[in-house]
Amino acid sequence: MDALGELGNIGASHAATTLSQMLMGQIEMTVPAVEIVDLADIYKHVSDETAALVIFQMQGEIDQAGYVIFMMPLSSSIRMTNTMLGMTDEDREINEMDESALNEIGNIMVSAFLDATAELLGIVMLPSPPVLVIDMGHAAIQQLLAEVAFDVNEVVFFHTTLVCDQYSINGDLLMLPEMNTLSKILEMMDKLLESHLT
Amino acid sequence: MDTQQPGNEPRAIVIGIGDYHVGAEPMTSIGLGSCIGLILHDSKLGIGAMAHIMLPESGGKKDRPGKYADTALEIMLRDLARKGSSPKNLQAKLVGGAQMFANFSGNLSIGDRNAEAVKAGLKSHGIPIKGEDIGGSKGRTVQYCPANGFMVKIRRADGDCSEI
Numbered sequence: 586m587d588a589l590g591e592l593g594n595i596g597a598s599h600a601a602t603t604l605s606q607m608l609m610g611q612i613e614m615t616v617p618a619v620e621i622v623d624l625a626d627i628y629k630h631v632s633d634e635t636a637a638l639v640i641f642q643m644q645g646e647i648d649q650a651g652y653v654i655f656m657m658p659l660s661s662s663i664r665m666t667n668t669m670l671g672m673t674d675e676d677r678e679i680n681e682m683d684e685s686a687l688n689e690i691g692n693i694m695v696s697a698f699l700d701a702t703a704e705l706l707g708i709v710m711l712p713s714p715p716v717l718v719i720d721m722g723h724a725a726i727q728q729l730l731a732e733v734a735f736d737v738n739e740v741v742f743f744h745t746t747l748v749c750d751q752y753s754i755n756g757d758l759l760m761l762p763e764m765n766t767l768s769k770i771l772e773m774m775d776k777l778l779e780s781h782l783t
Numbered sequence: 784m785d786t787q788q789p790g791n792e793p794r795a796i797v798i799g800i801g802d803y804h805v806g807a808e809p810m811t812s813i814g815l816g817s818c819i820g821l822i823l824h825d826s827k828l829g830i831g832a833m834a835h836i837m838l839p840e841s842g843g844k845k846d847r848p849g850k851y852a853d854t855a856l857e858i859m860l861r862d863l864a865r866k867g868s869s870p871k872n873l874q875a876k877l878v879g880g881a882q883m884f885a886n887f888s889g890n891l892s893i894g895d896r897n898a899e900a901v902k903a904g905l906k907s908h909g910i911p912i913k914g915e916d917i918g919g920s921k922g923r924t925v926q927y928c929p930a931n932g933f934m935v936k937i938r939r940a941d942g943d944c945s946e947i
Contacts, residue, residue: 624837624850625799633814633924635940640884716884720940723814724922727800728883731817731837731893738801738847 588774589743592702593617597745597758599701600694607690608668610751617745617758624730624738633721637662637679639691640729641712643699643762647769651762652729653698653712655691656722661754662687668752679719688715698758706773726761733763741767795926801850803834805862809928815879817894819852819901819917820925822876823859823910824933825868831929832859838893839900852900860908873910876935876947877901878925880917894918914947 597617605612622630636658643650657665663675666683669690695712703710718725734740743760762770795809800818804810810833812820817837824831834855841851848854860870880898898917905912916923916937926936938944 623799624847625802625835628797628799628813631814633922633940635942718884720883720920721814721816721922721924724816724881724940725883726816727814727818727837728816728881728893730800735838738850 588778589619589741589771590617592705592770592774593619593743593745593760595705596698596702596743596760599697600758601745601747603693603697604690604747605749607693608665608749608752608754610668610749613748613750615746617743620742620744621739622742624734624740627726627730627740628723630742630744631656631722631726633723635659635720636722637687638718638720638722638725639687639695640716640718640725641691641695641714643710643760643766644713645703645709645711647708647710647766649763650710650766651733651760653695654726654729654759654761655694655756656759657687657754657756659719661756664752665690665754665756668754684717688717691715691717694758698760706770706777708773726759729761733761737764795928798833798835798849800835800837801847803832803849803855803859805832805859805866806830807930809926809930811924811926812878813924815923815925816881816883817897818879819894819897820878820923821852821855821859821901822878822925822927822935823863823873824876824913824927824929825863825872826874826933827872828866828868829930830863830866830868831927831933832863833925833927834859836897836901839896852897852904856901856904856908870908870910874913874933875905875910876913876927876933877915877917878923878935878937878947881919881921881923883920883922885920916945916947
């Protein structure tokens with residue numbers, strides 16, 4: 586469990602640094618929590634608030650590895666793209682410019698996250714092209730769960746919250762590994778720890 | 784199971800993924816994507832049931848009956864019968880079964896398959912479908928209060944509200 590937390594920590598801090606450089610602002614990050622969550626309790630972690638979700642499949646040396654998701658409440662998304670695009674109107678609809686900015690931010694952050702974790706594990710992990718969904722957070726995540734939690738009733742979440750007080754932006758970075766992937770990652774972490782001890 | 788209080792609505796039992804509830808209390812399922820909220824209502828007794836169904840078939844698994852279309856219907860009917868409800872007084876409504884994103888490989892049609900499985904089950908038990916809001920690409924939150932009749936309130940991700 587500690588090993589998984591450390592893996593998430595390294596990935597998330599790379600992603601946070603990347604975001605802070607893009608926004609030229611200070612990003613605070615919570616220590617990533619590795620949460621084992623019962624399916625029936627997912628709504629306590631992801632509400633039905635409308636959010637922008639940039640969703641990636643993890644690809645590379647691990648097949649069907651699961652998903653990495655960058656999720657922001659809609660209000661935060663607009664404040665963030667305003668900051669990047671030099672606009673001020675917060676009370677507006679999401680447009681194509683926002684969508685491509687969100688895709689790009691998600692892409693850069695998730696790449697940083699996966700690069701860092703994969704480097705630690707000594708494997709290649711790449712994000713798929715992003716899929717952007719503006720919808721209820723819970724509804725989008727639930728459909729991904731239908732794929733990763735087909736056989737199980739508990740899922741493992743890597744959950745980091747990113748906050749930028751300067752622009753009152755907050756977002757969440759979630760990794761939702763498929764069960765086989767999780768055991769492979771644990772195996773690799775074990776080997777890594779052993780080789781450090783001997 | 785837990786309760787929450789959204790705005791001025793009465794306190795409702797939140798039915799999480801794979802869960803179900805039977806009784807007269809207000810019930811809600813939040814953020815239905817490809818999942819189906821199946822609601823059974825007995826207007827004679829003023830009770831009902833809601834399940835948050837995730838997948839079409841249990842394949843023999845019994846550990847979480849609310850998760851699959853086939854086992855959810857069976858367990859709801861059993862628990863309703865225990866409260867004195869007869870299947871011939873029951874009516875059904877369905878919400879959810881959306882396709883949230885089209886660009887990924889994998890279980891693309893899971894929402895449709897869930898809806899088909901639920902409908903097939905209802906048909907085999909002779910339970911009429913009195914209303915449905917299924918398909919499309921948007922998430923939905925659903926509310927139902929058996930004591931106030933068979934009105935089902937739906938709120939979509941874009942803020943639209945409706946009743947079936």
